[in-house]
Amino acid sequence: MSNPPVFALIDCNSFYASCERVFRPDLAKTPIVVLSNNDGCVIARSYDAKPFIKMGEPYFQIKQKLKQHGIVPFSSNYALYGDMSERVMTLIESMVPAVEIYSIDEAFADLTGIGGLDELGRQIRAQVLRCTGIPVGVGIANTKTLAKLANHTAKRLQAQTGGVVNITDPIKRDWVLRNTDVSEVWGVGRKMKLHLDTMGIKTAMDLAKADPWTLRKKFSVVIEKTARELAGTSCLELDEPDPPKQEICCSRMFGKRLTDLAPIKEAVATYMMRASEKLRAQNSLCKKVRVCIRTGMFNPDEAKYANGVVVDMPYPTDDVRLLTKAAVDALDHIYRPGFKYSKAEVMLLNLCQPGEYTDDLFAVSQPAEAARVMTVLDQINERWGRGTLRSASVPTNPEWGMRREMMSQSYTTKLDQLWSVACK
Numbered sequence: 001m002s003n004p005p006v007f008a009l010i011d012c013n014s015f016y017a018s019c020e021r022v023f024r025p026d027l028a029k030t031p032i033v034v035l036s037n038n039d040g041c042v043i044a045r046s047y048d049a050k051p052f053i054k055m056g057e058p059y060f061q062i063k064q065k066l067k068q069h070g071i072v073p074f075s076s077n078y079a080l081y082g083d084m085s086e087r088v089m090t091l092i093e094s095m096v097p098a099v100e101i102y103s104i105d106e107a108f109a110d111l112t113g114i115g116g117l118d119e120l121g122r123q124i125r126a127q128v129l130r131c132t133g134i135p136v137g138v139g140i141a142n143t144k145t146l147a148k149l150a151n152h153t154a155k156r157l158q159a160q161t162g163g164v165v166n167i168t169d170p171i172k173r174d175w176v177l178r179n180t181d182v183s184e185v186w187g188v189g190r191k192m193k194l195h196l197d198t199m200g201i202k203t204a205m206d207l208a209k210a211d212p213w214t215l216r217k218k219f220s221v222v223i224e225k226t227a228r229e230l231a232g233t234s235c236l237e238l239d240e241p242d243p244p245k246q247e248i249c250c251s252r253m254f255g256k257r258l259t260d261l262a263p264i265k266e267a268v269a270t271y272m273m274r275a276s277e278k279l280r281a282q283n284s285l286c287k288k289v290r291v292c293i294r295t296g297m298f299n300p301d302e303a304k305y306a307n308g309v310v311v312d313m314p315y316p317t318d319d320v321r322l323l324t325k326a327a328v329d330a331l332d333h334i335y336r337p338g339f340k341y342s343k344a345e346v347m348l349l350n351l352c353q354p355g356e357y358t359d360d361l362f363a364v365s366q367p368a369e370a371a372r373v374m375t376v377l378d379q380i381n382e383r384w385g386r387g388t389l390r391s392a393s394v395p396t397n398p399e400w401g402m403r404r405e406m407m408s409q410s411y412t413t414k415l416d417q418l419w420s421v422a423c424k
Contacts, residue, residue, distance in 0.1 A: 005234045006111040006140065006168060009147040010092055010124060012085075013135045013155060013163075015105035016044035019084045020074050022133035023411045023419050031071040035059050038253055038403045039075055075404035079386065083412045087132050095124055100238040108144055110238050121164035140166040141173065144236045145229035148186040149176055149204060170232075177205035177230065187226050195219065204230055244282040248348040250275040255403045257296070257340035263400045264293060264341055265328045269393035271346045272327050276320040277386075279348055280378055285316035285366070287350035289323060291330045296342040307334040308345075316352055319370045320377070323348070324391050385414045 012018060016034040021027050031049035033042045041058045052069045053062060059073065066073055085104045093099045096109040111117060121138040128136050137158070139151025146167060153176050154165040167173040183193045185204050195218075201207050208230035216224035225235040250271040258264050268291060279286055292308035311326045327346050380389045387396070409417040 003113045004142055006114070006117065006142060007144050007147040007234075007238075008096070008109040008111050008117075008121065008124075009102075009139045009144070009151040010107050010109060010128075011137050011139075011151050011155075012088060012105040013137060014044065014046045015085075015134070016074075016076070016081055017046035017049070018134050019077075019081050020408055021046075022084070023408070027072060031069065032074060033066070033071055034074050034076055035406070036076060038255060039073075039405060043076065073406055075407035077404075077407050077410065079410050079413045080408065084132060084134060087412075088128055088134055088136070091128050091131055092124065095120075095127065098238055108147065108238055111140065117168065118164060118166050121166065122162065125163050135163070138164045140164075140168060142168055142232055143229040143234045145186050145226055146173065146232070149180060149184070149230075152184055153180070173232070174205065177208055178203060180204040182207050185226060185230065187222060192219070192223065244284050244351065244353065245278075246351055248275050248278050248284075248286075248351065249345065250278075250347075251343065251345035252402060253343050254341065254400045256400060257302075257342055258400055259337075259340055261331065261335050261337075263398065264335065264344060265331055266393060266395050266398055267344045267400055268327050268331060268346060269324050269391055270395070270398070271344060272324045273320055273387075273390055273394050275346050275348055276318060276323055277378070277381075279351070280318045280374060284351045284353060285318050286323065286348040287313055287316050287352065288348075289313065289326050289330070290345075290347040290349055291327045291334070292345040292347075293331070293334060293341050294343050295339050302340055303338070305336060305339045307336075309334050310349070315365050317366045317370070318374055319366060320374065320391060322370075324393060328393065385410075 017032040020032055020034065029048075031052070032046040033049050033053055034044035035041065036043045039059050041056050042053055042062070043055070045053055045055065049071050052065065052071065081104065089099070089101050089107055092107055092109060096111060097114075098110040100108040102108055111120065114120060117140050121140055125136055125138055128134055137151050137154040139147045139149065139154050141147040141150045150165040150167045154161050154163050165176070167176050180203060182188055182196055182201055182204055183190070185207060188196070188207075196207065199210070201210055207227050210227050212224045212227050215227050228235050252267070252271060254267065258267075289311045290308055291311070292306070294306035295304050296302055297304060297306075309330045311330050313322065313326060317323065377389050381387065387394075411417060411419045
Protein backbone atom coordinates (compact mmCIF):
# COMPACT_ATOMS: atom_id res chain seq x y z
CA MET A 1 0.00 0.00 0.00
CA SER A 2 1.48 3.34 -1.09
CA ASN A 3 1.93 6.22 1.33
CA PRO A 4 -0.71 8.96 1.22
CA PRO A 5 0.55 12.18 -0.42
CA VAL A 6 1.97 14.85 1.86
CA PHE A 7 2.65 18.42 0.78
CA ALA A 8 4.27 21.38 2.49
CA LEU A 9 3.84 25.02 1.58
CA ILE A 10 6.78 27.18 2.60
CA ASP A 11 5.83 30.86 2.39
CA CYS A 12 8.04 33.84 3.24
CA ASN A 13 6.49 36.24 5.74
CA SER A 14 5.93 39.75 4.30
CA PHE A 15 8.66 38.93 1.80
CA TYR A 16 9.55 42.34 0.33
CA ALA A 17 9.54 43.97 3.76
CA SER A 18 11.56 41.07 5.22
CA CYS A 19 14.19 41.49 2.49
CA GLU A 20 14.57 45.13 3.45
CA ARG A 21 14.99 44.22 7.11
CA VAL A 22 17.73 41.64 6.48
CA PHE A 23 20.29 44.37 5.86
CA ARG A 24 18.65 46.91 8.16
CA PRO A 25 18.55 45.23 11.58
CA ASP A 26 17.80 48.63 13.08
CA LEU A 27 14.33 48.29 11.50
CA ALA A 28 13.57 44.91 13.07
CA LYS A 29 10.75 46.41 15.12
CA THR A 30 9.83 49.24 12.77
CA PRO A 31 6.82 48.89 10.44
CA ILE A 32 7.70 48.94 6.73
CA VAL A 33 5.85 49.39 3.44
CA VAL A 34 7.21 48.82 -0.06
CA LEU A 35 6.00 50.88 -3.01
CA SER A 36 5.29 50.01 -6.64
CA ASN A 37 7.14 51.33 -9.70
CA ASN A 38 7.71 55.07 -9.63
CA ASP A 39 6.79 55.03 -5.93
CA GLY A 40 3.15 54.85 -6.90
CA CYS A 41 1.26 52.78 -4.32
CA VAL A 42 1.76 50.26 -1.52
CA ILE A 43 2.43 46.71 -2.77
CA ALA A 44 3.82 45.12 0.41
CA ARG A 45 3.55 45.68 4.16
CA SER A 46 5.27 44.27 7.18
CA TYR A 47 2.94 42.62 9.68
CA ASP A 48 3.06 45.60 12.05
CA ALA A 49 2.18 48.05 9.24
CA LYS A 50 -0.98 46.23 8.15
CA PRO A 51 -3.30 47.72 10.83
CA PHE A 52 -2.56 51.23 9.53
CA ILE A 53 -2.01 50.92 5.77
CA LYS A 54 -4.11 49.18 3.13
CA MET A 55 -2.68 47.44 0.09
CA GLY A 56 -2.78 49.65 -3.00
CA GLU A 57 -3.01 52.98 -1.19
CA PRO A 58 -1.30 55.73 -3.26
CA TYR A 59 1.89 56.93 -1.64
CA PHE A 60 1.17 60.63 -2.13
CA GLN A 61 -2.05 60.24 -0.12
CA ILE A 62 -0.52 58.47 2.89
CA LYS A 63 2.75 60.31 3.47
CA GLN A 64 1.42 61.97 6.61
CA LYS A 65 -0.11 58.75 7.89
CA LEU A 66 3.24 56.98 7.50
CA LYS A 67 4.99 59.66 9.54
CA GLN A 68 2.26 59.58 12.15
CA HIS A 69 2.71 55.85 12.78
CA GLY A 70 6.47 55.74 12.30
CA ILE A 71 6.24 53.58 9.17
CA VAL A 72 9.29 53.57 6.89
CA PRO A 73 8.60 53.47 3.11
CA PHE A 74 10.92 51.79 0.59
CA SER A 75 10.98 51.95 -3.18
CA SER A 76 10.78 48.52 -4.77
CA ASN A 77 14.18 46.86 -5.18
CA TYR A 78 13.38 43.92 -7.44
CA ALA A 79 17.01 42.93 -7.96
CA LEU A 80 17.37 42.41 -4.20
CA TYR A 81 14.06 40.57 -3.88
CA GLY A 82 14.81 38.27 -6.82
CA ASP A 83 18.25 37.36 -5.48
CA MET A 84 16.94 36.71 -1.96
CA SER A 85 14.15 34.56 -3.41
CA GLU A 86 16.68 32.46 -5.30
CA ARG A 87 18.65 31.90 -2.10
CA VAL A 88 15.53 30.84 -0.18
CA MET A 89 14.39 28.45 -2.92
CA THR A 90 17.86 26.92 -3.25
CA LEU A 91 17.88 26.15 0.47
CA ILE A 92 14.42 24.58 0.34
CA GLU A 93 15.39 22.45 -2.67
CA SER A 94 18.39 21.12 -0.75
CA MET A 95 16.19 19.83 2.09
CA VAL A 96 13.25 18.12 0.34
CA PRO A 97 12.86 15.58 -2.50
CA ALA A 98 10.84 17.76 -4.92
CA VAL A 99 9.82 21.42 -5.08
CA GLU A 100 7.37 23.50 -7.10
CA ILE A 101 8.26 27.20 -6.94
CA TYR A 102 4.81 28.74 -6.90
CA SER A 103 5.78 32.42 -6.73
CA ILE A 104 8.69 34.65 -5.76
CA ASP A 105 8.03 34.03 -2.06
CA GLU A 106 6.40 30.59 -1.78
CA ALA A 107 7.02 27.01 -2.81
CA PHE A 108 5.28 23.66 -2.49
CA ALA A 109 7.34 20.64 -1.45
CA ASP A 110 6.51 16.93 -1.77
CA LEU A 111 7.09 15.23 1.60
CA THR A 112 5.38 11.93 0.79
CA GLY A 113 6.90 9.03 2.70
CA ILE A 114 9.02 11.23 4.96
CA GLY A 115 8.74 10.84 8.73
CA GLY A 116 9.14 13.47 11.44
CA LEU A 117 7.18 16.09 9.50
CA ASP A 118 6.92 18.60 12.35
CA GLU A 119 10.65 18.47 12.99
CA LEU A 120 11.40 18.80 9.28
CA GLY A 121 9.16 21.85 9.09
CA ARG A 122 11.02 23.45 11.99
CA GLN A 123 14.37 22.58 10.39
CA ILE A 124 13.36 24.22 7.11
CA ARG A 125 12.18 27.31 8.92
CA ALA A 126 15.34 27.55 11.04
CA GLN A 127 17.70 26.91 8.13
CA VAL A 128 16.11 29.53 5.88
CA LEU A 129 16.11 32.09 8.70
CA ARG A 130 19.72 31.37 9.67
CA CYS A 131 21.11 31.44 6.12
CA THR A 132 19.04 34.25 4.60
CA GLY A 133 17.43 36.16 7.46
CA ILE A 134 13.98 35.62 5.91
CA PRO A 135 11.25 34.26 8.24
CA VAL A 136 8.95 31.67 6.69
CA GLY A 137 5.81 29.80 7.65
CA VAL A 138 5.43 26.09 6.92
CA GLY A 139 2.08 24.37 6.41
CA ILE A 140 1.95 20.57 6.05
CA ALA A 141 -1.06 18.53 4.92
CA ASN A 142 -2.24 15.75 2.61
CA THR A 143 -3.33 18.11 -0.20
CA LYS A 144 -1.96 21.36 -1.62
CA THR A 145 -5.11 23.28 -0.68
CA LEU A 146 -4.91 22.05 2.93
CA ALA A 147 -1.18 22.85 3.02
CA LYS A 148 -2.01 26.39 1.96
CA LEU A 149 -4.59 26.57 4.76
CA ALA A 150 -2.12 25.13 7.28
CA ASN A 151 0.40 27.77 6.26
CA HIS A 152 -2.19 30.50 6.77
CA THR A 153 -2.86 29.13 10.25
CA ALA A 154 0.87 28.99 11.01
CA LYS A 155 1.15 32.71 10.29
CA ARG A 156 -2.13 33.69 11.93
CA LEU A 157 -1.25 31.87 15.16
CA GLN A 158 2.51 32.19 15.00
CA ALA A 159 2.93 32.69 18.76
CA GLN A 160 1.20 29.38 19.47
CA THR A 161 2.50 27.39 16.47
CA GLY A 162 6.06 28.64 16.08
CA GLY A 163 5.38 29.15 12.39
CA VAL A 164 4.84 25.43 11.59
CA VAL A 165 1.45 23.70 11.37
CA ASN A 166 0.98 20.05 10.43
CA ILE A 167 -2.64 19.01 9.80
CA THR A 168 -2.09 15.52 8.41
CA ASP A 169 -3.86 14.42 11.60
CA PRO A 170 -7.65 14.50 10.85
CA ILE A 171 -8.44 16.02 14.27
CA LYS A 172 -6.08 18.96 13.71
CA ARG A 173 -7.30 19.30 10.12
CA ASP A 174 -10.93 19.55 11.21
CA TRP A 175 -10.08 22.14 13.87
CA VAL A 176 -8.41 24.33 11.25
CA LEU A 177 -11.31 23.88 8.83
CA ARG A 178 -13.89 24.81 11.47
CA ASN A 179 -11.96 27.92 12.53
CA THR A 180 -11.15 29.31 9.08
CA ASP A 181 -13.46 31.56 7.11
CA VAL A 182 -14.17 30.27 3.60
CA SER A 183 -12.70 33.48 2.16
CA GLU A 184 -9.26 32.33 3.37
CA VAL A 185 -9.37 29.17 1.24
CA TRP A 186 -6.96 29.13 -1.71
CA GLY A 187 -8.87 30.11 -4.85
CA VAL A 188 -11.98 31.50 -3.14
CA GLY A 189 -12.17 35.17 -4.02
CA ARG A 190 -14.54 37.88 -2.93
CA LYS A 191 -17.16 37.12 -5.59
CA MET A 192 -17.06 33.37 -4.93
CA LYS A 193 -17.47 33.99 -1.20
CA LEU A 194 -20.70 35.90 -1.88
CA HIS A 195 -22.03 32.97 -3.92
CA LEU A 196 -21.04 30.46 -1.25
CA ASP A 197 -22.67 32.58 1.45
CA THR A 198 -26.02 32.16 -0.30
CA MET A 199 -25.57 28.37 0.02
CA GLY A 200 -24.82 28.62 3.75
CA ILE A 201 -21.12 27.87 3.24
CA LYS A 202 -19.37 30.13 5.73
CA THR A 203 -16.28 28.20 6.82
CA ALA A 204 -13.69 25.97 5.18
CA MET A 205 -15.38 23.02 6.90
CA ASP A 206 -18.70 23.91 5.26
CA LEU A 207 -16.99 23.87 1.86
CA ALA A 208 -15.25 20.56 2.62
CA LYS A 209 -18.61 18.97 3.45
CA ALA A 210 -20.47 20.44 0.44
CA ASP A 211 -21.43 18.11 -2.41
CA PRO A 212 -18.62 18.36 -5.01
CA TRP A 213 -20.87 17.60 -7.99
CA THR A 214 -23.30 20.36 -7.02
CA LEU A 215 -20.38 22.79 -6.77
CA ARG A 216 -19.15 21.69 -10.17
CA LYS A 217 -22.51 22.20 -11.85
CA LYS A 218 -23.20 25.50 -10.09
CA PHE A 219 -19.69 26.99 -10.38
CA SER A 220 -16.76 25.14 -11.98
CA VAL A 221 -14.47 22.13 -11.78
CA VAL A 222 -11.97 24.35 -9.94
CA ILE A 223 -14.23 24.91 -6.92
CA GLU A 224 -15.17 21.20 -7.01
CA LYS A 225 -11.49 20.24 -6.73
CA THR A 226 -11.05 22.78 -3.94
CA ALA A 227 -13.82 21.13 -1.92
CA ARG A 228 -12.41 17.64 -2.53
CA GLU A 229 -8.94 18.80 -1.48
CA LEU A 230 -10.33 20.30 1.72
CA ALA A 231 -11.98 16.95 2.44
CA GLY A 232 -8.57 15.24 2.11
CA THR A 233 -8.63 13.95 -1.49
CA SER A 234 -5.55 15.11 -3.37
CA CYS A 235 -6.48 16.49 -6.80
CA LEU A 236 -3.45 18.73 -7.45
CA GLU A 237 0.07 17.41 -7.91
CA LEU A 238 3.35 19.30 -7.98
CA ASP A 239 3.58 21.07 -11.32
CA GLU A 240 6.39 20.27 -13.70
CA PRO A 241 8.79 23.11 -14.55
CA ASP A 242 7.14 25.60 -16.87
CA PRO A 243 7.88 25.15 -20.58
CA PRO A 244 9.75 27.97 -22.35
CA LYS A 245 7.59 31.06 -22.81
CA GLN A 246 6.25 31.77 -26.28
CA GLU A 247 6.46 35.53 -25.76
CA ILE A 248 8.72 37.71 -23.61
CA CYS A 249 7.78 41.26 -22.69
CA CYS A 250 9.60 44.06 -20.90
CA SER A 251 7.54 47.16 -20.21
CA ARG A 252 8.14 50.11 -17.89
CA MET A 253 6.70 53.51 -17.11
CA PHE A 254 9.22 56.32 -17.43
CA GLY A 255 10.17 58.28 -14.32
CA LYS A 256 9.00 61.40 -16.11
CA ARG A 257 7.26 62.30 -19.37
CA LEU A 258 9.56 62.21 -22.41
CA THR A 259 9.15 64.35 -25.53
CA ASP A 260 12.42 63.71 -27.40
CA LEU A 261 13.20 60.57 -29.38
CA ALA A 262 16.74 60.03 -28.07
CA PRO A 263 15.85 59.15 -24.44
CA ILE A 264 12.98 56.94 -25.65
CA LYS A 265 15.51 55.01 -27.73
CA GLU A 266 17.69 54.65 -24.63
CA ALA A 267 14.73 53.25 -22.73
CA VAL A 268 13.86 50.76 -25.48
CA ALA A 269 17.51 49.63 -25.66
CA THR A 270 17.48 49.13 -21.87
CA TYR A 271 14.26 47.10 -21.96
CA MET A 272 15.61 45.01 -24.83
CA MET A 273 18.72 44.25 -22.79
CA ARG A 274 16.53 42.73 -20.06
CA ALA A 275 14.21 40.92 -22.49
CA SER A 276 17.15 39.32 -24.29
CA GLU A 277 18.55 38.08 -20.97
CA LYS A 278 15.25 36.29 -20.34
CA LEU A 279 15.33 34.94 -23.89
CA ARG A 280 18.78 33.41 -23.49
CA ALA A 281 17.98 32.13 -20.00
CA GLN A 282 15.35 29.81 -21.51
CA ASN A 283 17.62 28.98 -24.47
CA SER A 284 15.23 30.44 -27.04
CA LEU A 285 15.62 32.41 -30.26
CA CYS A 286 13.41 35.26 -31.45
CA LYS A 287 11.93 35.69 -34.94
CA LYS A 288 9.93 38.91 -34.46
CA VAL A 289 10.13 42.04 -32.28
CA ARG A 290 7.24 44.32 -31.38
CA VAL A 291 7.89 47.85 -30.07
CA CYS A 292 5.21 50.10 -28.58
CA ILE A 293 5.17 53.59 -27.10
CA ARG A 294 2.34 55.55 -25.58
CA THR A 295 1.47 58.70 -23.71
CA GLY A 296 -0.39 58.84 -20.42
CA MET A 297 -4.00 57.86 -20.93
CA PHE A 298 -5.71 59.41 -17.91
CA ASN A 299 -4.65 63.06 -17.83
CA PRO A 300 -7.36 65.08 -19.64
CA ASP A 301 -4.89 67.93 -20.20
CA GLU A 302 -2.43 65.80 -22.20
CA ALA A 303 -2.81 64.78 -25.84
CA LYS A 304 -3.06 61.01 -26.21
CA TYR A 305 -1.16 58.80 -28.63
CA ALA A 306 -0.18 55.14 -28.78
CA ASN A 307 1.39 53.10 -31.53
CA GLY A 308 3.39 49.96 -32.14
CA VAL A 309 5.21 48.15 -34.91
CA VAL A 310 6.32 44.55 -35.54
CA VAL A 311 9.74 43.88 -37.07
CA ASP A 312 10.83 40.60 -38.65
CA MET A 313 14.35 39.53 -37.73
CA PRO A 314 16.63 38.38 -40.58
CA TYR A 315 17.01 35.04 -38.75
CA PRO A 316 16.04 33.57 -35.36
CA THR A 317 18.41 35.19 -32.88
CA ASP A 318 19.21 35.87 -29.24
CA ASP A 319 21.86 38.50 -30.05
CA VAL A 320 21.05 41.62 -28.04
CA ARG A 321 22.94 43.78 -30.54
CA LEU A 322 20.75 42.74 -33.46
CA LEU A 323 17.56 42.84 -31.40
CA THR A 324 18.36 46.31 -30.03
CA LYS A 325 19.09 47.74 -33.46
CA ALA A 326 15.81 46.39 -34.81
CA ALA A 327 13.81 47.81 -31.90
CA VAL A 328 15.51 51.22 -31.84
CA ASP A 329 15.23 51.66 -35.62
CA ALA A 330 11.54 50.76 -35.43
CA LEU A 331 10.90 53.75 -33.19
CA ASP A 332 11.57 56.07 -36.13
CA HIS A 333 8.38 54.76 -37.75
CA ILE A 334 6.04 55.25 -34.77
CA TYR A 335 7.45 58.25 -32.89
CA ARG A 336 5.50 61.46 -33.34
CA PRO A 337 6.78 64.81 -32.01
CA GLY A 338 4.61 66.98 -29.82
CA PHE A 339 3.48 64.25 -27.39
CA LYS A 340 4.53 63.52 -23.81
CA TYR A 341 5.39 59.83 -23.72
CA SER A 342 4.99 57.89 -20.48
CA LYS A 343 5.76 54.27 -21.37
CA ALA A 344 7.59 52.00 -23.80
CA GLU A 345 7.35 48.25 -24.34
CA VAL A 346 9.37 45.64 -26.20
CA MET A 347 7.99 42.18 -26.89
CA LEU A 348 9.86 39.21 -28.33
CA LEU A 349 7.54 37.09 -30.50
CA ASN A 350 7.58 33.81 -32.41
CA LEU A 351 10.08 32.24 -30.05
CA CYS A 352 11.62 28.89 -30.83
CA GLN A 353 14.31 26.59 -29.54
CA PRO A 354 17.51 26.01 -31.53
CA GLY A 355 16.82 23.25 -34.05
CA GLU A 356 13.03 23.66 -33.92
CA TYR A 357 12.89 25.71 -37.11
CA THR A 358 13.74 24.57 -40.63
CA ASP A 359 16.35 26.68 -42.38
CA ASP A 360 15.92 27.60 -46.00
CA LEU A 361 18.86 26.21 -47.95
CA PHE A 362 20.12 29.71 -48.69
CA ALA A 363 18.86 31.45 -45.53
CA VAL A 364 21.24 33.28 -43.24
CA SER A 365 21.44 31.91 -39.69
CA GLN A 366 22.89 33.38 -36.52
CA PRO A 367 26.71 33.23 -36.64
CA ALA A 368 28.40 30.98 -34.10
CA GLU A 369 30.52 33.96 -33.05
CA ALA A 370 27.39 35.83 -31.94
CA ALA A 371 26.32 32.94 -29.72
CA ARG A 372 29.76 32.88 -28.10
CA VAL A 373 29.67 36.64 -27.48
CA MET A 374 26.28 36.36 -25.82
CA THR A 375 27.54 33.51 -23.62
CA VAL A 376 30.46 35.64 -22.43
CA LEU A 377 28.14 38.61 -21.85
CA ASP A 378 25.83 36.54 -19.64
CA GLN A 379 28.72 34.94 -17.75
CA ILE A 380 30.24 38.32 -16.90
CA ASN A 381 26.92 39.78 -15.77
CA GLU A 382 26.09 36.70 -13.73
CA ARG A 383 29.39 36.88 -11.91
CA TRP A 384 29.76 40.62 -11.46
CA GLY A 385 26.15 41.80 -11.45
CA ARG A 386 23.54 42.69 -14.05
CA GLY A 387 24.59 45.61 -16.23
CA THR A 388 28.33 45.17 -15.71
CA LEU A 389 28.61 44.57 -19.46
CA ARG A 390 25.89 46.06 -21.62
CA SER A 391 25.08 47.57 -24.98
CA ALA A 392 26.61 51.00 -25.58
CA SER A 393 23.12 52.45 -26.05
CA VAL A 394 22.11 51.50 -22.48
CA PRO A 395 22.87 54.32 -20.01
CA THR A 396 23.91 53.70 -16.40
CA ASN A 397 21.81 56.37 -14.67
CA PRO A 398 19.17 57.61 -17.10
CA GLU A 399 17.13 60.69 -16.29
CA TRP A 400 14.02 58.86 -17.52
CA GLY A 401 14.51 55.96 -15.11
CA MET A 402 11.80 54.95 -12.67
CA ARG A 403 11.41 57.17 -9.63
CA ARG A 404 12.79 55.12 -6.76
CA GLU A 405 13.89 57.79 -4.34
CA MET A 406 13.74 55.50 -1.30
CA MET A 407 15.33 52.39 -2.78
CA SER A 408 17.70 50.40 -0.59
CA GLN A 409 21.12 49.32 -1.77
CA SER A 410 21.64 46.30 -4.02
CA TYR A 411 23.38 44.52 -1.16
CA THR A 412 23.67 41.16 -2.90
CA THR A 413 24.07 42.03 -6.59
CA LYS A 414 26.49 44.99 -6.79
CA LEU A 415 30.04 44.96 -5.44
CA ASP A 416 30.04 48.69 -4.70
CA GLN A 417 26.89 48.32 -2.56
CA LEU A 418 27.89 45.39 -0.36
CA TRP A 419 26.79 45.53 3.26
CA SER A 420 29.50 47.19 5.33
CA VAL A 421 30.04 46.71 9.07
CA ALA A 422 31.97 49.30 11.08
CA CYS A 423 34.14 48.05 13.93
CA LYS A 424 34.44 50.19 17.03
